[in-house]
Amino acid sequence: MRAFLKKDVLVYWRDRKQNIFSLVIPLILIVVLGLLLPNWIENPTSTLQLKAAMVVHDNEAAGLEQFQSSLKSRGLPDEEAAVLFELAALSPPVSLLNDMLKSDQIVSMVEWVELDEEAALRRLQSGEIQAIVTLPEDFTLHILNKTLLDEGNGAAISLTSDDPSIEVGVLQGIIEGFTQQFNASSAIAHAGTHSAVTLNQEAVLPSIGGVETIEGVRVLTSFQYFTLAVGAMFAMYVAANSANKAITEKREHVFQRILLSGSHPLTYLAGKIVATLMMSLLQLTLVILICHFVLDLFPGYSLEFWLGFSLLMMMMCLIVAALGGLFTAAMFRMNANTANAIIQALLLIIGVIGGNFAPIYILPDAVQQLWEWTPNGLWLSTMIQWIQQESWEAAINGMLGLSAFIIAIIALSVWTFPKRGRI
Amino acid sequence: MVPVFLAQWMKEKRSPYMVLIFISISIAAALLFGSNMDIKLKIDTFRGEGVTVEEAERWIDRLNESGAFIFSLRAEEESLADVRQGRSDMAVRLLKDDYRIIAVMESTNVELVQQHMQAVYHEEFRIMAAASHAEDELEFREAMKTYMEQPPLKLQSSTSSGSELRSYDMRLQLLFGFSLFLAMLTVGFRVNAMTAEKISGIWNRVILSPLTKTEMYLGHLTYSTLIGIVQITMVFLLAKYLFGFSLGHSFGMLAMIVVLYTMTIVAMSMLFTGILRTPEQFGAIFTSIVPIMPLISGAYMPPGTITNDVLLFIGQFLPLQHALDALIGVSIYEQGWTDIYLPLAKLLLMAVIFFGVGINLVERRRL
């Protein structure tokens, strides 16, 4: 077995191109995801950029005047009319909307251009702007009529866009939020007309909400998550590489020669498994160490933490080693292309389910249920808990489960591997 | 050219498993993730001290009226256990007229949930404040409800041609993303079969025949292209007719994009074959680079998510990016030829460059 191991490790070692690739790719990916995600996580809208036109057919002053004259023509008592007009002039809807849309928060995302309707449509079609917000004629009057007199059907802001992008979606959401708030306010006012409730009573709102952590549980950073997830994924690719090396041996009849030498076929398999273990340990350790020093992944963690961490790393590499054995067995049992397709498909599936490509919580529920039923998912879950809680109980439970996986996979590969005289 | 092509086809017929596996995965993945994207994100809540079930349920109903989340009430232990084990990114503790988000993982959603909950709570506080001044609270709420059915201010969204503004179809993007990604694997393995033939000596045999080298390459590469096109087409057809995806109206344009993309992928695989010496190296390295491409191209995320200049720059060199842009343009934005002209031109340019360099490397290796 030592001879086999030496051969496999040497074969690995000689393949410089591949070694460099399998180190560099995960590092790139971690940086990529690291660059990608902090923005995405911390401020989902801050980086969105949108150019939109505002087309206003309404004339606010004229609308107010019209409203005032309609109050007179309605024959309302002067006093009441004066109160209503005061209310209308206090916060005319267009001004409210304008205040909101031109607020610093929105302007940091949306660049507004004032255009007439025709020019706006032209620019929309040429793609210079992504959306047009239009306020129709008599917007002010219709709204005031509805809110203050409960007459008519109110008015509609229209949003025109040919491009249902996320930016337009956000703008739509902002305007929807505004209408919702505006409507709720006027509904309160309307329903409360009979009581003493007035609109400006909303000023005092308690400060609520907040984010808490669970006591004794550290917050997992996205870099920690992705270093582990991506590192483990590429460690699993080491298993696929081992199997690929076996094709060469199959093609060049090295395996037959090994059998002819009187060695037990399983010694060959064992050599592969141990070589995979060593290569994946090397790779995973390097990836995690480099990330640790570059990104300051685990600052000031205790020695005990590192002990458990190393044990868990070992478990992951054992899984990879077992997978390496299984994949090698598959290579010997079927056409190399088919085997490769199956291996790639399998890695892709357990990679996705195991949360190696994207955080598990964004996946559908059905997939989340399967998370800990994949070896890599169980490992990731155990590792996350270890980083958060450093509880040996959870870690040992996880390791027991992982051991079961390792044994099962190795058993499966031994069972699949061709016996003497079958090749 | 024809016999080379037919030989590949016969081989495929003998073991069609690879293509079948990749087709089923692209469909399964698109369905799985596709169906998820419409469903709102689930957030677990549990009752804090002194909160009754009715109170909690009332808040949950209010929270679920709008927004991108579904809140549901669970037991404290279960919710916290899920958070602790990393299965969910947060849980919400409902307090008396207050709440706390419990999170132990940096996540996209905490801030969004926080904003949503704050808005809903504040609105509800105003209503409650107003209602408390009303003589009959029930009547007040009833009046509000009727009023809200005919609100004064509405929002109308439409396209410039007056049709309904559909929201962005993330399901479709994922379907495109997955099928284009998996086609890369199939095509890659097929092109790799050419290297395998070189090693087995079949290639030399063919060279010795009156068949020209161009015909040989054409035979192999048309086959790889065709198998890629067939795979993508099958996924699209199933998606349209079996699962009811709306792929837009211009099938001709979709077909054109798919053909051009597959050709570019074939050229890209040629380039890889040129760089990597053995089919084994190809199998190992190609398959670990390819899964990164959809990530960088933003195939799994809503458009506009990737804003990093470096990533955007790298994305420009990935065929997947341009094909995805064009497919989305045609099927979601109903763009015409003039709109997708640029991504198509880029694909073509890439195909030519990859192919030129790839063939050059492959041929140089031989002597």
Place this chain on the structure above:
Amino acid sequence: MLETVELSKSFKGKTVVDGVSLYLDQGESVGLLGPNGAGKSTTISMISSLLAPTHGDVLLRGKSVIKHPQDIRRVLGVVPQEIALYEELSAYENLQFFGRIYKLKKTALESKIQEVLEIVGLRERQKELIKTFSGGMKRRINIAAALLHNPQIVIMDEPTVGIDPQSRNHILDTVRYLNLEKGTTVLYTSHYMEEVEQLCKRMYIMDHGKVIASGTKEELGRILSSEDTILLQLDAYDDAFIEEIRSLDPVRQVERTDQGLKLIIAKQSRVLSSIVQSAERHSVQLINMHVHTPSLEDVFLHLTGRTLRD
């Protein structure tokens, strides 16, 4: 018919084939012998136009084929050292493929496939997949695939490596059939001296990229022609007898072995009777006497300092 002139090939400054000149006459069967790494396969690749030579030329009927490889490819059938077949396809399908790339017409191809299958003796198993075949059967189909377009010249690169005796005999028969019955010109590469001795009239011996000897079997044998070896098995040693033998004119060297003497004598000298008489005179019993004429193996050993299978 086919000739190479000072053919040389270097890879990255390392000369693999160095000034090889050889020729094949129409209908001739020629062997190319040499230990591994002698440059045989590279030479064959250059002859068959797969590899461009660094120097030198390949002439087909006096016309250079370096610039127009199509000329030689049409008349040439190459049996590569490796099994260049699709494992996933059946024997028939493989032959069909290789026939089609030679643009054979459908009916002609069909009868040709059956003919070559008959030649290699695998007609009954044509529907089976190559991957189910034994090594020997694969090699036979490997040959069949090179015969489909009626090549006038067949080049075989170690067609009998590592196979069972039955398949090996079959392959040797096939070569004989092609050469004798069909008048095909054959260039046969091998490790196995006895195969080449059996099949080929003429041979070239290569080592370190050079042709170090060539000619018919007899001509090559004459390289070691000046000496024969005689092994005598004796019941006892007798110094006087040994002295007498040593004094015989054609005897150049006498050496004591375990069981008797080893004599190196001039070639074709009539010395046997003198030895017998001398033994009788000294009452030494001659138990056995063996005259050893040098084999091609010995020639090879003599020329290269190593055996063929080194």
